[in-house]
Amino acid sequence: MASTEKSKIRLFMRQESTRRAFGYYLLFSSMGMDIGILGPLLPSLAQQTQVSLAQIGLVFLAGSVGYLIGTTFAGQIFDHIRGHPALGYAQILVAGCVALIPLVPWFWVLFLLEILKGIAQGTVNNGSNTLLVWTHGARVGPYMNGLHFTFGLGAFLSPILVAQALRFGLGYQWVFWVLAAFMGVAGLRVLTLGESPKPANRAGQALEDGKQRTSLKPILPFILVTALFLFFYVGAELGYAGWLYTYAITLDLTDPARAAYLNSAFWLSFTIGRLLSVVWATRFNPGRIIPLSLAGALVSLLPALILPSSLSALWISTIGAGFCMAPIFPSGVTLAGQSVQLTARITGLIFLGDSLGGMVLPSLLGKVIESAGPRMMMFLVFASLCLNGVTFSRMVKPFHPAGRK
Secondary structure (H helix, E strand, C coil): CHHHHHHHHHHHHHHHHHHHHHHHHHHHHHHHHHHHHHCCCHHHHHHHHCCCHHHHCHHHHHHHHHHHHHHHHHHHHCCCCCHHHHHHHHHHHHHHHHHHHHHCCCHHHHHHHHHHHHHHHHHHHHHHHHHHHHHHHHHCHHHHHHHHHHHHHHHHHHHHHHHHHHHCCCCHHHHHHHHHHHHHHHHHHHHCCCCCCCCECCCCCECCCCCCCCCCHHHHHHHHHHHHHHHHHHHHHHHHHHHHHHHHHHCCCCCHHHHHHHHHHHHHHHHHHHHHHHHHHHHCCHHHHHHHHHHHHHHHHHHHHHCCCCHHHHHHHHHHHHHHHCCHHHHHHHHHHHHCCCCHHHHHHHHHHHHHHHHHHHHHHHHHHHHHCCCHHHHHHHHHHHHHHHHHHHHHHHHCCCCCC
């Protein structure tokens, strides 16, 4: 009888954890779609607000600043309040901002709206990662890779949404409104998930709300190096994806129409890599996945570095880099969760690297391409991934004391 009751409890917990994961996946897929649609629709937004393309590009900066604030703020709230209401309402705020974007005629209002949206998205990003770790504990690896797979899937699908809307003459406004509706549904879904997960200590016991038993001082070096790990990785990923089109056009490797397919190829291979990484995470630990992925990404960039005037080489580098880079971020977060107890505060500190990485290298690349030429883009992305490898080596070293294997 007792065995039957235990089986029922285990079945319920599996069902509950699956429901939670699906809710978080909806949030991340919509986040990927939001990132994917903004680039293709920048000219329309520039015309809408009557500014130049150079000025409308500042919306990326606005979003990054808001994202940084949101990530930091979320680290202070998820340890003290119920996670699902915070996630759900933050997502609904994102949906409201997206719905308003095509209605704003003034650039300064659009800029502020992007900051507000970034704050809410930073909260969603931090919360989704944190609550997923709290739900699955040491077995979070495949689920974490699945979470970030849905981000890549959304980024891949969003250009298709743009193309179909324009094809049927709906206007770019409908792209934002359809996405906003999806985001709103995702937020409402999270609000219905019921009891929010709580952090667990190393013995597997749930911690009391508002109490943190992990002192930050002993693990500050690990937090810093993990933040740098995300900083260099995100800088390389967004820098490559964000400037690939400009790189190909400026070097006159192809025409604008075909250059757009390079971006689609990057996100498609990235999405496939994320999907396969879900399977790999069930068999291998992050300590094995990350170095192999980094090595593959660095080797993939060599054709474009060696043969910068070859379009074929650029295609090979783009597909290979997208595929190999895909497992690095979720595996890094999983490794962090295996090394220290991830409270929302600690997750927020680590994710500062994510936020800053999305701001620094992508912004720097624009100036470098303009002053030193587009070929420097590949060298900077390559260097960023090399530094990513250095920080990874520091992530694992302090947590493998002598005698431990």
